Structure formats: C-alpha cells, structure tokens
Amino acid sequence: MKITVEEVAHVAQLARLEITEEEMRLYTDQLNAILEYAARLDSLDTSGIQPTAHVLPLKNVFREDIKKTCLPLDEVLANAPRAEGGMFRVPPVLETEEASQ
Amino acid sequence: MTDLTVDLAMALLEKKEISALELTQAALTGIEEVDGRLRAFITVTREQALAAAAAVDARRRSGEKLNPLAGIPMALKDNICTRGILTTCGSRILYNFVPPYDAAVTELLREAGAILLGKTNLDEFAMGSSTENSGFFVTRNPWDPERVPGGSSGGSAAAVAAGEAMFALGSDTGGSIRQPAAYCGVVGLKPTYGRVSRFGLVAFASSLDQIGPFTKDVRDCALVLNAIAVHDPRDSTSAHMPAPDYTTFLDGEVKGMRIGVPREYLAAGIEEGVKEAVLGALKVLASLGAEVEEISLPHTDYGIPAYYLVATAEASSNLARYDGVQYGLRAESANLTDMYKKTRSQGFGDEVKRRIMLGTYSLSSGYYDAYYLKALKVRTLIRQDFHRAFASYHCIATPTTPGVAFKIGAIADPLTMYMNDVCTIAVNLAGLPALSMPCGFSGGLPVGLQLIGKPFDEGTILRVAFAYEQNRGPNHVRPRISVRGGAFS
Numbered sequence: 001m002k003i004t005v006e007e008v009a010h011v012a013q014l015a016r017l018e019i020t021e022e023e024m025r026l027y028t029d030q031l032n033a034i035l036e037y038a039a040r041l042d043s044l045d046t047s048g049i050q051p052t053a054h055v056l057p058l059k060n061v062f063r064e065d066i067k068k069t070c071l072p073l074d075e076v077l078a079n080a081p082r083a084e085g086g087m088f089r090v091p092p093v094l095e096t097e098e099a100s101q
Numbered sequence: 102m103t104d105l106t107v108d109l110a111m112a113l114l115e116k117k118e119i120s121a122l123e124l125t126q127a128a129l130t131g132i133e134e135v136d137g138r139l140r141a142f143i144t145v146t147r148e149q150a151l152a153a154a155a156a157v158d159a160r161r162r163s164g165e166k167l168n169p170l171a172g173i174p175m176a177l178k179d180n181i182c183t184r185g186i187l188t189t190c191g192s193r194i195l196y197n198f199v200p201p202y203d204a205a206v207t208e209l210l211r212e213a214g215a216i217l218l219g220k221t222n223l224d225e226f227a228m229g230s231s232t233e234n235s236g237f238f239v240t241r242n243p244w245d246p247e248r249v250p251g252g253s254s255g256g257s258a259a260a261v262a263a264g265e266a267m268f269a270l271g272s273d274t275g276g277s278i279r280q281p282a283a284y285c286g287v288v289g290l291k292p293t294y295g296r297v298s299r300f301g302l303v304a305f306a307s308s309l310d311q312i313g314p315f316t317k318d319v320r321d322c323a324l325v326l327n328a329i330a331v332h333d334p335r336d337s338t339s340a341h342m343p344a345p346d347y348t349t350f351l352d353g354e355v356k357g358m359r360i361g362v363p364r365e366y367l368a369a370g371i372e373e374g375v376k377e378a379v380l381g382a383l384k385v386l387a388s389l390g391a392e393v394e395e396i397s398l399p400h401t402d403y404g405i406p407a408y409y410l411v412a413t414a415e416a417s418s419n420l421a422r423y424d425g426v427q428y429g430l431r432a433e434s435a436n437l438t439d440m441y442k443k444t445r446s447q448g449f450g451d452e453v454k455r456r457i458m459l460g461t462y463s464l465s466s467g468y469y470d471a472y473y474l475k476a477l478k479v480r481t482l483i484r485q486d487f488h489r490a491f492a493s494y495h496c497i498a499t500p501t502t503p504g505v506a507f508k509i510g511a512i513a514d515p516l517t518m519y520m521n522d523v524c525t526i527a528v529n530l531a532g533l534p535a536l537s538m539p540c541g542f543s544g545g546l547p548v549g550l551q552l553i554g555k556p557f558d559e560g561t562i563l564r565v566a567f568a569y570e571q572n573r574g575p576n577h578v579r580p581r582i583s584v585r586g587g588a589f590s
Contacts, residue, residue: 008458015445030455030515038409040403041406046475049478049481050478052477053308055532079197082431090426091435
C-alpha cells in the first residue's frame with residue numbers, strides 16, 4: 001500500500017495543515033518509508049487477538065456530581081490571541097460574500 | 102555545593118549546615134556558568150526560586166517539620182504546566198503560553214518545598230530522540246558538546262548531568278526519560294503507566310505518556326518518586342493504589358533474584374561497547390547472587406512500527422487543540438479555516454507535522470483497520486511477551502539504547518531516528534516501569550543499563566539498581582560541561 005501525493009494533500013487538509021509542493025513531495029517519500037516499515041506488522045497473525053487501546057483495566061471513572069470552582073474567566077482568557085466581552089474572538093466561521101471576495 | 106546528591110543536601114539542610122537560599126544561589130550561579138554552552142534551560146525562574154528558597158528557610162527556622170525535598174533546587178521539562186511560568190513544549194505554537202494552573206507534579210513538588218529553577222528544553226511536544234527538534238535551540242550533551250543529550254527530555258537530563266539542577270522531571274512516551282538519561286550518564290525512571298498523575302502534562306500520546314525523575318543516583322530517584330507517586334482524581338488513569346516508601350527497597354539485597362535478559366535486545370544493531378558495558382553490569386549482579394538468565398521477548402521487532410502508529414494516532418488527536426483560538430500563536434486570516442491552517446503550519450515544526458500527518462492517515466477512513474487497529478493488536482502481543490516473562494523473572498535487564506550519544510545533525514532521516522527507541526519503546530506499549538542507570542562508558546561516552554519491572558513494582562527495579570550502583574566501583578569521571586565542583590560527588 002503506497003501513499004500518493006494526492007492522499008498526502010488530503011491528509012494535510014484533514015489535519016488542517018498547509019504544506020508547500022516541496023514539503024508534499026518530501027512528506028510523501030518519508031511517510032512511504034515509514035509505512036513500508038510498518039507493513040512488517042502484516043506478517044503477524046492477529047486474528048482473535050484483542051486490541052490494547054489502554055493498559056489499565058479501567059472502565060468509566062466517575063466523580064461525585066458536585067459543583068466545583070472553575071478558573072476565573074480573566075485567567076482563562078489571558079492567553080487568548082484575541083478576546084472580547086469575556087469570549088474568544090475568531091474570524092468569521094461561515095464564508096460571507098465580503099470574506100470570499 | 103550542587104555536586105551533592107539530594108540525599109546529602111537534605112541531611113545538611115536538616116542540620117542547618119547549609120540553607121535552601123545558599124543551595125539555590127549556588128544552583129543559579131552554576132546555571133549562569135555553564136548554560137550558555139549547555140543550553141538546557143528555556144526559562145530560568147531566578148527571582149521566584151530565590152523567594153521560594155527564603156520561604157523554605159523561614160519555615161525550617163520556625164521549627165516546622167518539612168518534606169525531605171524542601172529546599173532542593175530542581176528543574177521541570179517545559180511540557181509540565183507551571184502556574185504563571187512560561188510553558189512552551191519547545192514549540193513556536195506555544196511560544197507565549199503561561200498556564201493558569203499547575204500540573205499535579207508541579208503542585209506536589211511546590212508543596213514539598215522543592216525549589217523550581219526553571220523549565221528545560223525538549224523536542225517539540227516531546228517528539229524526538231535528540232532535543233534537536235526543539236522549536237528554539239539545541240541542547241548539548243555535557244559529555245561532548247558536539248553530541249546530542251538525547252531526547253525528548255534532553256534539557257532535564259543535561260541539567261542534572263552537568264550539576265545545574267539537583268534533580269529534574271521529564272516525560273517518557275517511548276523512551277524520552279530513559280534514553281537521555283543513558284546518553285547523559287544519569288539515572289532516569291519511567292514509572293508504571295498510572296503511577297504518576299498526568300494532570301497538567303501537555304499530552305502527546307495519552308495511553309503512553311508518563312512523568313518521571315532524573316537524578317544523580319538511585320537513592321535520589323526513590324526520594325523523588327516518593328514525592329510524585331500520588332493518586333490524583335484529576336487524571337482518570339491515575340492509579341488508586343498507595344505507593345510504598347521506595348527508599349525501603351534500597352538494601353542492596355539481590356540474592357536469588359531472577360533477572361531475565363532478552364536475547365532480542367542484544368542482537369544485531371547494538372554497538373559492541375554498549376553490549377560490553379551492559380554485560381559487565383550483569384556480571385556484577387550475578388556476583389551478588391542474582392540469577393541472570395537469557396530469555397526471549399519474541400515480538401520485540403514489532404515494537405517500533407506498532408508504537409509509531411499508536412503514538413502518532415493519539416498525537417494527531419491531542420494536537421488538534423492548537424488552532425490559534427484559545428492560546429499560543431495565531432496567524433490572522435480572513436476566515437476560520439485559513440486561520441487554523443496558517444497557525445498550525447507556522448507554529449508546528451517539521452517532525453510534529455510529519456507525525457500529525459501519519460496519525461491522521463492511520464486513523465482515516467479506509468486505513469484504520471490496516472494500521473491503527475493492527476498496531477493495537479500487536480500491542481497486546483507485546484504485553485503478553487512481558488507478562489509471560491514476569492511469570493518466571495523478577496525483572497528484565499537490557500541496554501537502554503543501541504548506541505551512545507550521536508553527533509548533532511548526524512541523523513537526518515526520520516525512520517533512522519525512530520530506531521533509537523528500539524530498546525525503550527515496548528515498555529511504554531506495555532505500560533511497565535523501567536529505569537536507566539549509568540553502567541560504564543563506550544568511547545568516553547556514558548552507557549545506560551535498563552531495568553524493566555512488573556506493573557507497579559518500581560520497588561524491585563530500584564532494589565536491583567541500588568545493588569548494582571553500590572557494587573560497580575567508583576566513578577570519578579565528570580562531564581566536560583559541568584558546574585565547578587562537578588556533577589558527581
């Protein structure tokens with residue numbers, strides 16, 4: 001299974017990364033080398049083997065449903081690149097006519 | 102003064118022969134003296150350190166009973182959150198991030214009265230084996246400044262080895278404490294998954310990450326572990342299990358202890374000098390009455406591919422939060438999606454992008470079963486190897502790394518770099534505790550012996566490590582970059 005330049009472009013889009021043509025080629029080669037190496041896993045028969053997502057035998061871990069104090073709003077917003085009126089400020093989410101021009 | 106171990110410094114502080122302020126001043130002077138060359142620290146918290154030290158001295162003068170670590174100057178890897186103190190993860194994307202809260206371990210050490218000297222350099226988001234992937238600068242190996250200190254916790258390892266800090270914490274996802282400990286000639290422990298709270302540790306791969314100490318010797322390792330192995334309800338994977346006093350295991354007694362040496366870890370690819378030093382250490386343990394026998398962990402070769410699929414999948418999800426909205430870098434754009442993309446592209450370095458892409462790919466529709474799920478099943482086989490071995494053996498001994506510290510810039514290819522983790526990675530997949538300690542030199546550079554234990558049995562590996570340390574003979578060699586007075590007493 002080889003990853004193509006188009007697939008790398010698709011993955012970059014999924015990961016919200018903007019990469020140059022040159023990076024695209026480089027990443028394609030490097031990811032192929034890594035995936036080729038990873039293909040050695042195929043030589044193992046894993047039928048009937050349960051996956052391990054986590055080593056601890058934990059199910060859901062609950063705490064008492066009691067009110068706890070949160071961090072103060074100004075401290076939470078102190079790291080925000082832009083904040084306004086107690087909220088994070090971001091550029092338009094939906095493409096407006098103005099933004100698309 | 103900073104050449105002291107934590108244990109000796111504690112005794113002097115207790116007897117009031119030295120003060121925490123003197124100790125902290127000595128440490129800060131040491132950092133001024135060598136860190137221009139070593140570059141272990143991203144941030145030095147001079148004023149806070151001096152104030153905290155003075156406060157500890159005042160508490161001691163008032164007769165208060167203090168924690169053993171009170172007044173001991175130490176450093177934290179810069180992916181461990183510190184309230185009010187810059188925490189960058191070695192990444193441009195968090196170049197200005199000041200956490201509004203402390204990590205659990207920061208809180209525990211602060212309460213214990215340990216003195217934070219500053220935050221140490223790392224590979225960006227702990228992704229790397231050399232600290233060359235730091236978004237800011239490369240840390241040098243104190244034994245040879247042309248070489249890497251290892252990674253990703255290279256700053257913490259170098260700071261302890263050079264005598265800048267009396268101990269440090271790092272994080273270990275695939276070897277990031279043990280490999281730099283080996284390269285810098287110090288003791289490094291990755292505790293059992295769940296033993297130390299990950300609350301406030303910036304997540305890389307959540308099912309593999311674990312925080313642990315770097316120290317000059319095994320006793321100090323036990324002392325620091327005592328302070329941080331505490332249940333924490335804020336980390337749902339934190340073990341609900343009381344920790345023993347780890348210093349009680351340091352009796353030097355290994356008679357009849359069964360130590361397994363997996364042949365796969367001494368096979369091709371391990372440098373001759375490393376093999377010799379490790380076999381030498383095993384001889385010492387055998388001479389003390391331990392039964393050292395060859396064993397097999399048949400799925401060893403599958404560790405690296407399984408790990409790089411699991412770890413990158415988890416990382417691609419964990420690192421989705423860096424989008425320029427709530428903290429860190431933002432590249433302004435006309436719309437939200439562009440802002441995400443530009444911020445992430447400018448903020449992340451090359452290796453982080455590569456791992457996010459690999460993880461995104463292996464989780465993406467059509468490839469999930471072939472890569473991610475397959476890797477999780479192989480993870481089960483690797484765990485079973487260890488489980489079977491631990492039915493007959495108390496601990497497992499291996500080299501920590503296949504070679505000694507390599508030259509800065511020597512490894513350009515990502516896959517070749519990943520091979521550095523060949524001896525450490527399976528331990529994270531299985532969630533086991535493992536320690537690296539110095540066991541000699543190869544070509545003038547330190548070699549690490551790795552001891553792997555059963556889950557939550559840090560005590561046994563500390564026992565074996567201590568017995569070896571007491572009997573390996575004195576080591577008078579000091580790193581080339583070290584604080585006057587030297588790192589090793």
